[in-house]
Amino acid sequence: MTEPSVSSNCAAAPEPTASADLRQVTVAVDGKPHRITPLKGRQFGPFMAQGGERLLALGTTLPVQATAWLATLSEQDGKLFHALSVATDLPMSVIEDQQADVLIALTAAVTEVNLDFFAQRAAPTLVAARIRLVAAAKRLGFELPAKSSTARLSS
Structure with a gap:
């Protein structure tokens, strides 16, 4: 059995709309390279x-004992296999037919690219949007509570 090959490509992403700068990881699946990108x-x-x-939480626990990790991945009637299928755009039948090392590599790749995306792109975008929305709400006379999802008109 050959080990799955994994390669990573990450460039700085100063512009939130520059999709070419997103981290991507390539994992060999059935001997062919398969590119893993952040969720769409x-x-x-x-x-x-x-x-x-x-x-994603499971992916952050790597490395762990392989049998325990695979048991978790396959529990809940294969729900996590379905999540892996969705995240990788690979058919469920392909996911189900993979060896443990490929499943681990795919899960690690999905975790890596998505955590990187959220840390590098989504979180700063959310913070910037919050700042703009709070400023706009204040200009319009709304008061946005710190932790509530409702706004109220200040008197």
């Missing part, structure tokens, strides 16, 4: 519905 909008709902948050 169409993938968020299905990914989260299939336990994506748990998959």
Whole structure:
């Protein structure tokens, strides 16, 4: 059995709209390179519905004892396999037919590119949007509570 090959490409992403600068990781699946990129909008709902948050949490625990890790990946009637299928754009049948080392490499790649995306791009974008929205709300006479999702008109 050959080890899965993994390569990483990351460039600075100063411009939030520059999709070419996103981190990507290539994992060999069935002997062919498969590029893993951050989740796209169409993938968020299905990914989260299939336990994506748990998959990302699992990816951050690497390295761990392989048998325990694989048991977690395959629990819940294969929900995490479905999340991995959604995140990688690989058919479920391809995911189910992979050896443990490839499943580990895919999970690590999905975790790496998405955590990097959220740390480098999404979090700063959310902070900047919050700052702009608070300023706009104040100009319009709204008071935004620090931790609530509702706004109220100040008198």
